[in-house]
Amino acid sequence: MKKETPNTESVVAIRNLKKGFGPKEVLKDVSLDLKKQENLVVLGKSGTGKSVLIKCIVRLLRADAGEISVFGEEINGLDKPALDDIRKRIGFLFQSAALYDSMTVRENLEFPLRRIRKGLSEQEIDQKVHDALENVGLVEAIDKMPSELSGGMRKRIGLARTIIVDPEIILYDEPTTGLDPVTSNEISILINEIQQKYKASSIIITHDMECVRTVADRIIMLKEGAVYKEGSFKEFQGGDDDYINSFFKPQNTELNKN
Numbered sequence: 034m035k036k037e038t039p040n041t042e043s044v045v046a047i048r049n050l051k052k053g054f055g056p057k058e059v060l061k062d063v064s065l066d067l068k069k070q071e072n073l074v075v076l077g078k079s080g081t082g083k084s085v086l087i088k089c090i091v092r093l094l095r096a097d098a099g100e101i102s103v104f105g106e107e108i109n110g111l112d113k114p115a116l117d118d119i120r121k122r123i124g125f126l127f128q129s130a131a132l133y134d135s136m137t138v139r140e141n142l143e144f145p146l147r148r149i150r151k152g153l154s155e156q157e158i159d160q161k162v163h164d165a166l167e168n169v170g171l172v173e174a175i176d177k178m179p180s181e182l183s184g185g186m187r188k189r190i191g192l193a194r195t196i197i198v199d200p201e202i203i204l205y206d207e208p209t210t211g212l213d214p215v216t217s218n219e220i221s222i223l224i225n226e227i228q229q230k231y232k233a234s235s236i237i238i239t240h241d242m243e244c245v246r247t248v249a250d251r252i253i254m255l256k257e258g259a260v261y262k263e264g265s266f267k268e269f270q271g272g273d274d275d276y277i278n279s280f281f282k283p284q285n286t287e288l289n290k291n
């Protein structure tokens with residue numbers, strides 16, 4: 034479990050966000066802040082709109098109402114070039130973020146670098162690829178094809194591809210899904226290392242309570258389209274709210290204990 038971070042500066046500030054699809058109201062009234070260099074976990078039942086929330090932050094989805102400020106800029110009002118500039122400072126690790134099967138690991142990592150960090154020399158690119166792989170402990174996989182890697186290794190390469198462009202904000206959508214407990218724990222630890230090394234501010238969506246325990250500086254729980262509770266892991270544990278306890282019950286939190 035982590036100590037609370039004292040930082041108060043918000044890199045993302047959301048006020049009264051509303052987003053629905055046709056008659057279906059998904060996010061009804063969500064307000065939250067992501068503080069600088071914190072790991073904020075978003076919890077909620079399947080279908081409560083956690084993925085919709087992070088997609089709204091980068092305007093992959095347009096909010097119906099409310100304000101979303103990223104690095105102090107209201108993103109709903111930005112034109113395309115200004116939005117692209119903001120997006121370049123944000124890394125995503127989406128559930129479906131597959132590697133390119135026909136490219137080696139090195140090529141997979143070079144791809145976002147060449148697109149986002151234009152003007153780097155070949156030597157600088159090479160150095161960044163090595164650094165990113167070193168940070169996820171997989172330098173030896175540099176010339177491998179994705180098909181030669183295990184699921185856990187692919188997740189790590191996905192993470193390397195996210196951090197290689199030095200994002201200031203990282204959005205993780207279920208980073209440990211589909212992994213065994215040991216590998217999940219390694220990914221959770223990596224998320225903390227990345228927070229320290231890159232001074233990144235992150236939103237992490239996960240159902241993996243061991244991951245929550247390891248990475249969360251703060252937790253926000255969504256229910257029925259709004260923030261139901263906000264607090265530290267400790268503050269979420271052991272209360273008498275059945276809804277909250279259904280997430281934190283022993284078989285969930287003790288699952289991967291060594």
Ligand SMILES: Nc1ncnc2c1ncn2[C@@H]1O[C@H](COP(=O)(O)OP(=O)(O)OP(=O)(O)O)[C@@H](O)[C@H]1O
Pocket residue numbers: 054059077078079080081082083084085086
């Ligand atoms: N582009 C879209 N068009 C229509 N409906 C959508 C779209 N994206 C999401 N939804 C709907 O919004 C609701 C919330 O979806 P979302 O993926 O955000 O849930 P979630 O909380 O992330 O769930 P999970 O934990 O299962 O990943 C779902 O009912 C989903 O079907």
